Amino acid sequence: MSNSQMTSGIVSGRVPQATLDENFSDLHPGLAAHEAAVAADRCYFCYDAPCQTACPTTIDIPLFIRQIATGTPEAAARTIFNQNILGGMCARVCPTETLCEEVCVREVAEGKPVEIGRLQRYATDRLMETGAHPFARAATTGKRVAVVGAGPAGLSCAHRLAMLGHDVVLFEREAKAGGLNEFGIAAYKSTGGFSGREVDWLLEIGGITVETGKSLGGDLSLDALGSEYDAVFLAIGMGGVNALRAAGEDKDNVVDAVSFIKELRQSDDLSALPIGREVVVIGGGMTAVDAAVQSKLLGAQNVTMVYRRGKGRMAASEFEIELATAKGVRIIYNAQPVAVHGNGAVAEIEFEYTVEDGNTLSGTGEMFRLPADQVFKAIGQRLMDAPESVAVAGGKITVSETGRTSVAGVWAGGDCASGGDDLTVTAVAEGRDAAMDIHAALTA
Amino acid sequence: MADLTTTFLGITSPNPFWLASAPPTDKEVNVRRAFEAGWGGVVWKTLGEEGPPVVNVNGPRYGAIYGGDRRLLGLNNIELITDRPLEQNLEEITRVKKDYPDRAIIVSLMVPCEEAAWKAILPKVEATGADGIELNFGCPHGMAERGMGAAVGQVPEYIEMVTRWCKENYSKPVIVKLTPNITDIRLPAEAAMRGGADAVSLINTINSVISVDLDTMAPEPTIDGKGSHGGYCGPAVKPIALNMVAEIARSPVTAGLPISGIGGVTTWRDAAEFMALGCGNVQVCTAAMTYGFKVVEEMISGLSQWMDEKGHTSIDDFVGMAVPNVRDWQHLNLNYIAKAVIDEDACIQCGRCYAVCEDTSHQAIAMSEDRVFTVKDEECVACNLCVSVCPVEDCISMVAMTPGEVDPRTGDVVEKEYANWTTHPNNPGNTCASG
Numbered sequence: 001m002s003n004s005q006m007t008s009g010i011v012s013g014r015v016p017q018a019t020l021d022e023n024f025s026d027l028h029p030g031l032a033a034h035e036a037a038v039a040a041d042r043c044y045f046c047y048d049a050p051c052q053t054a055c056p057t058t059i060d061i062p063l064f065i066r067q068i069a070t071g072t073p074e075a076a077a078r079t080i081f082n083q084n085i086l087g088g089m090c091a092r093v094c095p096t097e098t099l100c101e102e103v104c105v106r107e108v109a110e111g112k113p114v115e116i117g118r119l120q121r122y123a124t125d126r127l128m129e130t131g132a133h134p135f136a137r138a139a140t141t142g143k144r145v146a147v148v149g150a151g152p153a154g155l156s157c158a159h160r161l162a163m164l165g166h167d168v169v170l171f172e173r174e175a176k177a178g179g180l181n182e183f184g185i186a187a188y189k190s191t192g193g194f195s196g197r198e199v200d201w202l203l204e205i206g207g208i209t210v211e212t213g214k215s216l217g218g219d220l221s222l223d224a225l226g227s228e229y230d231a232v233f234l235a236i237g238m239g240g241v242n243a244l245r246a247a248g249e250d251k252d253n254v255v256d257a258v259s260f261i262k263e264l265r266q267s268d269d270l271s272a273l274p275i276g277r278e279v280v281v282i283g284g285g286m287t288a289v290d291a292a293v294q295s296k297l298l299g300a301q302n303v304t305m306v307y308r309r310g311k312g313r314m315a316a317s318e319f320e321i322e323l324a325t326a327k328g329v330r331i332i333y334n335a336q337p338v339a340v341h342g343n344g345a346v347a348e349i350e351f352e353y354t355v356e357d358g359n360t361l362s363g364t365g366e367m368f369r370l371p372a373d374q375v376f377k378a379i380g381q382r383l384m385d386a387p388e389s390v391a392v393a394g395g396k397i398t399v400s401e402t403g404r405t406s407v408a409g410v411w412a413g414g415d416c417a418s419g420g421d422d423l424t425v426t427a428v429a430e431g432r433d434a435a436m437d438i439h440a441a442l443t444a
Numbered sequence: 445m446a447d448l449t450t451t452f453l454g455i456t457s458p459n460p461f462w463l464a465s466a467p468p469t470d471k472e473v474n475v476r477r478a479f480e481a482g483w484g485g486v487v488w489k490t491l492g493e494e495g496p497p498v499v500n501v502n503g504p505r506y507g508a509i510y511g512g513d514r515r516l517l518g519l520n521n522i523e524l525i526t527d528r529p530l531e532q533n534l535e536e537i538t539r540v541k542k543d544y545p546d547r548a549i550i551v552s553l554m555v556p557c558e559e560a561a562w563k564a565i566l567p568k569v570e571a572t573g574a575d576g577i578e579l580n581f582g583c584p585h586g587m588a589e590r591g592m593g594a595a596v597g598q599v600p601e602y603i604e605m606v607t608r609w610c611k612e613n614y615s616k617p618v619i620v621k622l623t624p625n626i627t628d629i630r631l632p633a634e635a636a637m638r639g640g641a642d643a644v645s646l647i648n649t650i651n652s653v654i655s656v657d658l659d660t661m662a663p664e665p666t667i668d669g670k671g672s673h674g675g676y677c678g679p680a681v682k683p684i685a686l687n688m689v690a691e692i693a694r695s696p697v698t699a700g701l702p703i704s705g706i707g708g709v710t711t712w713r714d715a716a717e718f719m720a721l722g723c724g725n726v727q728v729c730t731a732a733m734t735y736g737f738k739v740v741e742e743m744i745s746g747l748s749q750w751m752d753e754k755g756h757t758s759i760d761d762f763v764g765m766a767v768p769n770v771r772d773w774q775h776l777n778l779n780y781i782a783k784a785v786i787d788e789d790a791c792i793q794c795g796r797c798y799a800v801c802e803d804t805s806h807q808a809i810a811m812s813e814d815r816v817f818t819v820k821d822e823e824c825v826a827c828n829l830c831v832s833v834c835p836v837e838d839c840i841s842m843v844a845m846t847p848g849e850v851d852p853r854t855g856d857v858v859e860k861e862y863a864n865w866t867t868h869p870n871n872p873g874n875t876c877a878s879g
Contacts, residue, residue: 034514041512044835047795050815109792109836 005277005301010253010373012274014299020270023297027188027323028092028118036122039115040069044105051100051116056420056429057084061100061116068123077127078134080120085159085432086152088128088198089181090425091121093189095286097319099425128197133204138165140207143442146171146229148216151179152424153414154235155202156431157438161233162207164439169229170208173215179237180415181424183262186290188297217385226409231438234390234397234405234412235431238381238422244282246349248340257281257291257378264294276373279303280349281329282337283378285315291376292329303329304370308336308354308361336363346372383416393418403434411438446751448744450484450759452724453617453642453702455575457484457548460715460759461743464706464727465489465552465578465621468737470526472536475549479540481737482744485548487645487727490525490580491533493555493565498524498587504665507654509680516734518680520654522665522672524586525554530568537572550619554580554592557602559609566613576617579606581632582648584625584675594648597623600635607639619704622646622688624681629688633698643702644692645727647685649675678730682708686721690770693722710739712746719759720766774866779859781851782826782842784808784819790839791817797830797840805829822852 003013015023031039043065051061059080067076080087096102096117107113127134143166147154150172158168176182181195203210214220216236225232241256243249253276267273275298281291284307296303305324307314310333314321325331335351342348349372352363383395391398391406396418403411413430420426448459462485463469463478470489478486492498500523509518526533541549551574555561569577580587581597588594596602603620610618620636622629624647633644651673655664663671685707692698705723709715710731718726731739756762786797786809793815801809808823809830819830831840845851847860867874 038513044794044796046793047799047811048815049795050793105792105794 003299005299008277008373010274010276013271014275017271020298024187024191024270024294026191027186028121030125031115031118031122036068036073036119039119040065042106043069043114046105050103050105051114054099054103055083056099056423056426057087057090057432058429059083059087059120064123065114065116065119068119073123073126074130076119076123080124081127081134083432084425084428085156085202086181086198086424086428087120088124089152089190089195090428091117091124092194093181093185094425095317095319095423098317128201133201135159135163135205137163137206140167141165141442143167143230144169144228145231145233145438145442146225147233147235148220148225149173149179149235149237149414149416150177150199150210150212151235151237151414151427152181153417153427153431153434154179154233155199156428157233157235157411157413157435158208158431159202159205160432160435161438162205164435166207166230166439166442168208170210171214171220172210172212173218173236173239175212177210177212179235183265184258184287184290185265186261186294187265188294215385216387222387222389222407222410226407230409230442232410233403233431233434233438234387234410234416235414235427236383236385236416238415239384240382241377242380242382244337244340244377244379246337246339248342248346251340251342252345253373254340254346254375254377257283257287257376258381260291260376261287261294264298270298273298275300277301278371278373279376280370280372280374281305281376281378283307283380284309284313285378285380286317286320287381288376288378289316289320289324289329291378293324293327295374295376296327296329302371304332305329306332306335306337306351306370308334309356310334313356335368336361338363338367340372340375341369346375348372349375381415386416401433402437403430404437446748446756447758448484448748448751450725452548452704453576453619455485455548455550455617456546457725458482458546459484459740459744460719460725460747461740462486462548462550462704462725462727463732464729465550465580466729466733467523468729468732470528472540475536475540476543478732478737479544479547482740483547483737484725485550485575487550487552487578488533488537488574490552490554490583491530491565491569492525493561494530497527497529500524500527501667503667507664507674509654516678516730518652518654518676518678519730519733520649520652520665520674520676522585522674525552525580525583530565534568534572537569537574541573541575548576549574550576550578552578552580552621554583554587557591557596557606562606562609563613566610570614570616574616576619576642577610577614578619578621578645579610580621580648581606582621582623582646584623584649584651585673594623594625597621597632597648598626600631603632603635604639607636607641611640617642619643619645621648621706623648624684624688624707625651629691630695630698633692633695633701637698637701641701643704643724644698645704645706646692647681647688647707649677650681650684652676677708678734679708679710679714682710682714682717686717689718689723690721690767693764693767694770710734712743712750715743716747716750716762717766719763721770722764722767724759724763775864777862777864778868779861779863781845781858783821783824783845784826784828784830784840785843786817786819786830786840787838788816790836792836792839793817794835796833796835800829800833824853 045062064076064079100116101113104113147158178195279295279300292305339350348369353366397412399417403413411434414427415422450460465487469486505523583593620641653663703723705718706727715726798811845858
């Protein structure tokens with residue numbers, strides 16, 4: 001191998017294959033049986049448990065942990081899947097440190113929560129590796145529902161509807177189902193093709209037809225779906241990416257972080273994936289962290305995350321920030337991009353320091369430049385291709401508690417819809433709850 | 445550092461921690477290692493009569509129950525007495541005693557219930573120079589089927605008879621080891637006393653089936669698909685042992701009879717508790733079989749530190765100190781009234797106190813929307829269940845009410861005077877005319 005971390009420009013093969021394998025292995029490896037028993041034993045089986053309340057899908061966490069402790073992880077998995085059919089993925093990607101584990105009484109008492117996420121993974125892995133799908137479909141109702149978008153919200157909704165006996169057609173823009181589970185999030189959070197395996201396993205419920213390469217704004221229209229199906233669930237995510245609004249943004253090698261992550265996730269040979277020696281990531285959310293950390297893991301010599309506000313406003317959790325810094329990512333707070341410099345391709349990016357006064361952010365006038373072979377933009381995604389007929393407010397499709405849009409017979413959930421954080425687990429909850437409401441409407 | 449030197453029945457050992465008659469004391473190699481590790485004495489694993497030794501099963505002998513992290517809480521076994529020739533054991537005892545004159549060596553014995561059998565073995569034991577004997581009237585499995593062990597210990601007349609034979613045919617102290625597999629421990633203790641026993645030791649193991657293999661549908665440990673009840677020991681049996689020790693220590697008939705305490709002694713604190721209830725020393729087995737002989741170092745340092753903290757300079761200072769406080773229920777003060785108090789700063793809001801009180805007790809804990817737990821004094825009977833289940837030590841405490849205060853539960857003024865059930869108006873047999 002001739003390239004190293006110090007090779008100039010954007011090249012592949014900066015680190016040896018063995019290092020790549022190690023770098024992109026499971027961030028939180030699965031627990032062995034005894035580790036799970038010890039971890040489960042720490043659960044106090046709280047009354048009206050705070051962890052359960054904090055879970056967007058309201059998984060009965062004390063119960064499933066007790067089921068692990070008593071040697072029945074498969075029963076534990078059923079407890080999880082009853083509430084969250086993507087419990088396997090959520091066990092890997094949930095920011096548990098800001099959800100269930102943050103409120104675990106042992107976190108509060110000792111600063112060391114019960115390892116709920118890893119225990120959930122232990123249980124769900126045990127059941128999924130049996131190859132059996134834990135649910136059976138109810139008798140068919142003859143009702144047909146269109147679900148647009150096969151990400152977490154769409155999959156969750158489709159599964160619940162199918163289980164209740166409805167026939168579901170699940171439309172997906174990409175060539176594969178999975179949404180951000182498949183194309184977003186860092187590779188080390190979903191190793192071994194887990195997203196694809198989980199989708200296959202989920203579809204074993206039956207009654208779900210997946211049609212890929214179909215999207216609103218493409219082959220589909222809400223009007224046509226509305227007349228052909230008994231109900232429609234929109235789970236189209238946030239397909240657009242916000243612009244930097246900095247001069248020179250259109251120079252080469254200034255790309256969306258989501259595109260970079262998608263390319264990385266779909267690559268079957270990371271040693272062939274080129275990465276810059278100098279990488280700058282702009283943004284302060286999970287996508288920014290995922291892009292920055294993975295750039296570093298691919299062998300970039302210097303990776304800098306630049307966020308326009310202070311640390312306290314950062315969307316990425318404390319854990320994610322620590323992960324980034326531990327992997328060698330430098331984080332600069334309170335700086336905003338003003339110009340991209342370079343002859344054709346980016347060579348430097350110029351920032352201005354900022355000060356915050358409440359919600360108001362202003363530049364200090366002090367500038368600095370960072371060398372950059374590649375710039376990844378991770379300053380947020382936006383709704384794209386939403387049907388014109390549904391009401392949108394604040395950049396999201398307006399929905400009720402149970403996901404009803406302004407159009408009768410049309411529900412929406414996940415990142416594209418109002419309410420809740422943009423998290424996998426929240427999308428699963430919204431998909432499930434919309435399915436229950438669709439079921440109620442169709443069987444009324 | 446407090447002096448842990450212990451003199452029990454005139455036998456001096458550098459500390460009160462003896463290894464009980466069991467696998468750890470079956471062989472010279474084990475006992476030498478134990479003495480090097482610091483154990484004060486051993487009771488050599490039970491010898492049987494001369495002739496072909498007993499045989500053990502060739503499959504598993506032990507079964508266990510566990511707490512979290514596979515912490516061993518209870519062990520049961522179906523091992524018999526020593527399966528090595530009598531002569532070999534006697535030679536080894538002689539050698540070890542000669543090399544460790546400052547340590548106690550007691551020889552455990554179990555021979556058939558015939559005077560001739562005891563008369564045959566006792567002079568041989570005497571010749572080893574061992575400090576005394578312990579009569580194994582306790583083993584609940586195997587040997588009991590042959591009329592020995594617990595089969596003797598369950599018949600007070602046999603205990604008395606055999607003890608007498610031993611006192612008549614052996615010059616040194618005779619300790620009678622009692623089985624807990626009886627209804628009233630005082631009767632075998634009294635029988636031992638009548639027979640002239642210098643001390644009793646208790647408890648031996650408890651009849652037990654430790655678990656059932658749900659695949660093979662056989663009790664464990666399983667020998668070729670079958671299992672037999674075994675003897676249960678370890679931390680889980682300590683409360684049973686403490687009660688039996690206390691019963692003997694506080695009985696007017698047996699009060700003052702030296703006791704060697706056995707049953708789940710795992711830490712220095714366990715040992716101190718047995719001794720507070722009247723034991724002149726303790727015997728340990730399962731802790732050593734779980735962690736090895738090194739545990740005695742913690743027992744020595746812990747007991748010594750505690751004695752220093754309490755100002756005890758010798759073991760005798762505190763042996764039996766708790767005995768006067770063990771009373772019959774009917775003599776407990778019914779005018780003592782306490783209430784649970786939850787320390788909100790210490791509370792981690794798990795809600796277990798609330799769940800158990802609400803579901804299974806007196807509905808005396810209130811839970812607010814924001815998970816603040818408070819005791820309802822008007823419902824609290826001070827049962828202590830909340831304290832028992834609280835994961836935080838000292839978070840919930842039982843606070844006594846002051847005489848003169850009104851108990852919100854009953855509306856009655858808390859009386860200063862002691863009054864128990866014997867004089868309570870609700871007692872149809874009360875000895876007081878008022879009511």
